[in-house]
Amino acid sequence: xxQATVTIKLPRRGSALGFLQKYGVYVAxxxxxxxxxxxxxxxxxxxxxxxxxVQVVPVLVVALGMALVIGTEGIDLSVGAVMxxxxxxVPLYIGYGAIPAILIAIAGGLxxxxxxxxxxxxxxxxxxxxxxxxxxxxxxxxLLIANEQLRPVSDLFVLALGRGSLFEDQPWRxxxxxxxxxxxxxxVALLVNRTTFGKQLLAIGGNRxxxxxxxxxVKRILLSVYVISAALAAIAGIIGTARLGASVPSTIxxxxxxxxxxxxxxxxxxxxxxxxxxxxxxxxALLLQFITATLVKHDVPDAYSQIVQxxxxxxxxxxxxxxxxxx
Amino acid sequence: xxxxxxxxxxxPRSQVNRERIAALAQSYGAAVILVILLVAxxxxxxxxxSVSNFANIATQSSFLLIIAIGMTFVILTGGIDLSVGSMYxxxxxxxxxxxxxxxxxAFALPLAVAAVIGAIQGxxxxxxxxxxxxxxxxxxxxVRGLVxxxxxxxxxxxLIQDPVTAxxxxxxxxxxxxxxxxxxxALVIGSVLLSRSRGGQAVxxxxxxxxxxxxxxxxxARVHFSVYVLSALCAGLSGALTAAYSSSGVPNVxxxxxxxxxxxxxxxxxLLTGGRGNLVGTLAGVLLLTVIQNLINQVGxxxxxxxxxxxxxxxxxxxxxxxxxxxxxxx
Numbered sequence: 001x002x003q004a005t006v007t008i009k010l011p012r013r014g015s016a017l018g019f020l021q022k023y024g025v026y027v028a029x030x031x032x033x034x035x036x037x038x039x040x041x042x043x044x045x046x047x048x049x050x051x052x053x054v055q056v057v058p059v060l061v062v063a064l065g066m067a068l069v070i071g072t073e074g075i076d077l078s079v080g081a082v083m084x085x086x087x088x089x090v091p092l093y094i095g096y097g098a099i100p101a102i103l104i105a106i107a108g109g110l111x112x113x114x115x116x117x118x119x120x121x122x123x124x125x126x127x128x129x130x131x132x133x134x135x136x137x138x139x140x141x142x143l144l145i146a147n148e149q150l151r152p153v154s155d156l157f158v159l160a161l162g163r164g165s166l167f168e169d170q171p172w173r174x175x176x177x178x179x180x181x182x183x184x185x186x187x188v189a190l191l192v193n194r195t196t197f198g199k200q201l202l203a204i205g206g207n208r209x210x211x212x213x214x215x216x217x218v219k220r221i222l223l224s225v226y227v228i229s230a231a232l233a234a235i236a237g238i239i240g241t242a243r244l245g246a247s248v249p250s251t252i253x254x255x256x257x258x259x260x261x262x263x264x265x266x267x268x269x270x271x272x273x274x275x276x277x278x279x280x281x282x283x284x285a286l287l288l289q290f291i292t293a294t295l296v297k298h299d300v301p302d303a304y305s306q307i308v309q310x311x312x313x314x315x316x317x318x319x320x321x322x323x324x325x326x327x
Numbered sequence: 328x329x330x331x332x333x334x335x336x337x338x339p340r341s342q343v344n345r346e347r348i349a350a351l352a353q354s355y356g357a358a359v360i361l362v363i364l365l366v367a368x369x370x371x372x373x374x375x376x377s378v379s380n381f382a383n384i385a386t387q388s389s390f391l392l393i394i395a396i397g398m399t400f401v402i403l404t405g406g407i408d409l410s411v412g413s414m415y416x417x418x419x420x421x422x423x424x425x426x427x428x429x430x431x432x433a434f435a436l437p438l439a440v441a442a443v444i445g446a447i448q449g450x451x452x453x454x455x456x457x458x459x460x461x462x463x464x465x466x467x468x469x470v471r472g473l474v475x476x477x478x479x480x481x482x483x484x485x486l487i488q489d490p491v492t493a494x495x496x497x498x499x500x501x502x503x504x505x506x507x508x509x510x511x512x513a514l515v516i517g518s519v520l521l522s523r524s525r526g527g528q529a530v531x532x533x534x535x536x537x538x539x540x541x542x543x544x545x546x547x548a549r550v551h552f553s554v555y556v557l558s559a560l561c562a563g564l565s566g567a568l569t570a571a572y573s574s575s576g577v578p579n580v581x582x583x584x585x586x587x588x589x590x591x592x593x594x595x596x597x598l599l600t601g602g603r604g605n606l607v608g609t610l611a612g613v614l615l616l617t618v619i620q621n622l623i624n625q626v627g628x629x630x631x632x633x634x635x636x637x638x639x640x641x642x643x644x645x646x647x648x649x650x651x652x653x654x655x656x657x658x
Contacts (some may be wrong), residue, residue, distance in 0.1 A: 077459070119647065124654065126599050128407070129646045132586055137639025145630035258464060260539075271458050303475030310469030314451065317461045 020319050025267050028312075032290045036088030041274055046171060050178075053270035056289040057085070057181045058236040058253070060282060061269075064188045067281045068119030070264050071192070072205040072222060074127035076229045078116060079260060081236030082109045083137025083253030088146040090238060091247045106234045107112040113230025117223035131226075132327070135257070142249040146273055151247045162242025177239050184232065189278040198276075200245045201225060205273030227287050262309070263288055264314040289314075346357040348657040353603075354596050355612035356648070364618050372625040380621070382502050386572070388617040389510035389588060390415075390565045392610060395595075396517045397561030398588040399609045400554045403521075403534045404461035405601030406452060410466030412584035414441060416474045416577070418566025423485035423576030426492045433454075433492040433571070437563045445468060445559025446552070453551035463555075467585065468625045474578050481578040487570060496571025506568045513561070518606045530554065534601025548557060590638070591616055598653065617643075 020027070031090045036043040062079045087103040093101040112134055119130035153159065160178070165173035192198040200221050203211045212218050233253070241247050263270060266287060267280030291312065295305040369376035394411050401408045418437040423434030435449065451462045465568035475481045487493050495505050532540040533550045541547045570576040595612030597604025616638060623634045 086331065115643075119643065123650050124651045125646050125648050129589070129593055129599060129642065132589065133639045133643035133646065135639070136590075136642065137636045140632040140635030140637075140639060143630075144636065148349040148630060148632060258468065261461075261464065265461060269462065301476070301480055303472045303480055306468045306472030307476065310465040310472065313461060313468070314457075317449075317457050319457060 001069070011142060012270065015320055017319070020072040020074050022268070024316065024319055026099030028266075029283050029287045032287065032294060036290070036294055036297075042295065043294075043297065050173075050175060052286075052293055053178045053294075054175050054287055056285050057177045057239045059256060059259045059263060060285040060290070061184055061232050061239070062253075063237040063263040063281050064184060064254055064278070065232035066257075066260040067200065067264045067267075067269050067278060068188070068192070068225050068257050069127070069229050070205075070261070070269055070271060071201055071276035072225050073208070073271075074120060074222070075131065075261070075271075076116065076226060076233075077128065077257050078112060078134035078138055079229065079233040079236075080253035080256045081117060081135045081142065082112050082233035083240060084142035084249040084257065085112065085145070085235030086140045086234035087241040087247045087252045088142040088249040090158065090241055091151040092145065094153065094158070098155050099194060101155075102158070102238055103240070105238055105296050106231055109230040109234025109237070110227055112244050114223070115231035116230065118248050120226060121219040121222035144205055146247060146249045148250070151251075153241055153245055153247055158238070158242050159245060162244070163246070180239065181256070184235070184277065185282055188232075192276045192278055196265055197221065197224070202274055202276065205275070207274070259285075262313050265306070265320075266312065266319065270320065338376055340448050345655060347654040348442035353649060353652045354605065354608060356652075357608055357615055357645075361615050361618065364615065364622070367628060368618065368622050368625070372622070375622065378502060382504075383394050384614070384617050386504050386506045386619055387620075388565050388613050389504075389506040390569050390572075391584070391591060392510045393474040393513050393565040393568070393585065394558075394612045395561050395588045395609045396513050396593040396606060397554075398585075399592050399595075399597055399604060399606055400517070400521070400530060401459075401558045402589070402592050402597050403601055403611065404551055404597075405534045405537070405552050406551065406554065407463065407589070407599075408448075408462065408466075408558045409463040409585045409654055410444075410448065411558060411588055412581040412586075413470035413474065413635060414444065414559050415465050415569070415581035415584055416564035416579065417441070417444075417470050418563035419570035419580060420478055420485060420566075420578055422475055422492070422564075422567035422570040422578035423487050426487045426489040430491040430495065431488050432563075433487070434487055434567055437567045441563025442556055443602050445556035448559065449552035449555030451543075453548040459555075477512070478578040481564055484578065485576045486577075487574045492571045496568055496573070502555050503600060504572070506572060509564075513564075514606055514610060519619040521606060526550070526553070531602055534603075536602070551557065587616060590642045592644065593649070600648075 042048060057250055061085070063224045066079065071209045083145055085108050089100050089105040093104045099258055116127075116131050119125040121126050142148050161176055163175075166179060167173045192201070200211070200216050203214070203216060204218055208218060234254075237252060240252050244252075263284035265284070267282070267284030268277045269275055269280060288309065291308065292305060295308065295324075330488055374380065394415060398408055398411060418441060419442055421437040424431045425432035425434070428436075448462050448466050451457045452459045478485070491501075497504065499505050500508070519527075521530065529545045529550050531542070532543065533547050540550075564580070566576075569580065591612035592604070592609050593599060593603070593612070594615055595610070595637055596610030597608060619637060619641065620634055625635060
């Protein structure tokens with residue numbers, strides 16, 4: 001669409017721009033950490049980092065799915081609604097035990113993913129409207145299920161997912177939520193980089209027609225990507241509920257689609273598809289988390305931290321425009 | 328897919344008919360459903376069919392309509408503007424602050440700021456070639472941050488100081504408030520611009536095929552730039568009118584309004600890929616959303632979550648039908 005009008009300046013290999021395009025998010029992450037090392041007292045402490053890592057988990061888990069969707073040149077706006085749906089389902093079935101409740105909550109997310117994916121893959125609806133309709137309807141359904149009420153969750157197993165740690169009582173204890181997130185990061189990274197599914201996904205995002213003509217199962221892969229995104233969002237909703245100790249479908253995951261998209265894009269995954277950067281996505285999510293934490297610790301009002309976030313998105317995308325490196 | 332299936336020679340008559348019906352349904356489907364809903368609503372609820380209720384629907388629609396008009400232009404170029412909800416809140420707050428200097432300040436201040444913000448977004452999309460989705464997403468966050476920054480984190484709700492400004496929002500003629508007339512005027516001006524002016528035709532051409540438009544010598548970048556300025560102006564105006572209507576600029580209004588505006592435009596038959604659509608469809612889309620909301624309110628006991636489910640499901644059905652129709656036309 002843009003060949004005729006866009007003149008792309010090709011960054012030379014080894015040029016400053018090329019370096020920033022590839023490693024900008026890591027440089028930014030390093031700079032934020034250095035700033036805090038110098039200016040923020042008590043930032044470099046185990047407890048603080050543990051808090052930061054636990055707080056980033058929902059955004060990170062959602063961003064992993066978002067990265068896959070964006071890799072196919074799609075977008076998933078319904079992730080916040082899926083989190084709300086999962087949060088609403090957990091207390092309903094907690095009577096049957098924690099594991100069944102969690103599985104049913106994830107299944108609820110899968111249904112949303114199937115609807116999203118079917119609309120995109122089989123009918124050809126644009127991802128942005130398909131997932132927009134479920135973003136609106138999904139949260140409504142979540143609120144109806146929960147009777148528009150906040151419900152406390154007291155099941156110890158569920159609570160442990162958000163608050164418990166491995167090696168409890170030790171200074172190096174590792175929160176279960178962080179362990180789950182790390183496992184999911186590894187699984188998704190392997191999925192993208194080491195499996196046929198990952199290669200096909202990238203091929204579809206790079207050039208759908210070519211992928212179709214090459215006989216790739218385009219529809220099935222598109223469907224799978226939205227289902228995976230919804231499943232991850234449901235897991236994020238369960239972890240978020242566990243951390244709060246309450247199911248709050250009215251607010252959980254509000255605007256998380258924006259944070260997740262930001263993390264993915266800042267991490268170097270282009271919105272035009274064909275590339276997925278999992279390590280970059282992790283770095284992007286951490287960058288956003290550390291920036292927010294930095295602003296909070298320096299008593300910057302929320303309003304300004306939103307403006308800073310907006311500026312970061314623009315700067316990241318500005319640097320990445322016209323990027324030509326493939327993988 | 329289309330290349331493989333296109334056959335040479337004249338198409339059979341049945342196929343031509345099917346294409347024509349599909350095209351009509353695409354353009355006027357929303358209007359037909361609107362009429363059906365109005366008739367059904369009037370039969371089902373005696374309180375629905377009343378002058379005051381219809382005047383209410385008109386007022387509620389007018390604010391969304393003004394935003395959706397700007398959004399239609401953006402979507403016609405193949406773009407999207409996610410910042411309108413925040414821009415709407417900023418417009419309202421600035422109108423309240425500006426009303427210290429009378430009615431001129433109440434409208435000049437929000438419109439001037441909207442134009443600047445729209446120009447920044449437009450420049451980033453048109454000249455820096457950044458994805459509209461991301462630029463206006465940053466706008467959504469940044470402008471809302473700006474609103475909170477000038478209202479002590481949203482805790483201050485500035486009031487409209489000027490009686491003339493308040494009269495523009497609350498006064499009216501023949502039972503309809505002024506914002507309704509302003510929205511209709513915007514609709515007429517927008518429609519004339521779109522179908523009768525060089526700029527409007529350029530918008531359609533750029534949305535249809537950017538390459539073809541560039542080869543025809545159309546100022547592609549300037550068209551992209553202009554629609555974002557127009558959309559920001561529309562959102563700012565709508566916010567200012569809302570502030571005049573409610574006598575105050577509320578900092579946290581308009582969250583999610585961009586989604587309603589996009590829904591209205593899409594329901595009205597404008598293709599998200601750009602190049603095809605019209606403002607009458609957008610009017611039908613806006614009225615449909617407002618009437619659905621009104622009908623749900625008529626039932627009484629139903630909550631806002633039911634409304635969310637209905638509007639979401641409705642949007643899904645509409646886009647599915649439209650996608651199928653668009654495919655029929657392409658065959």
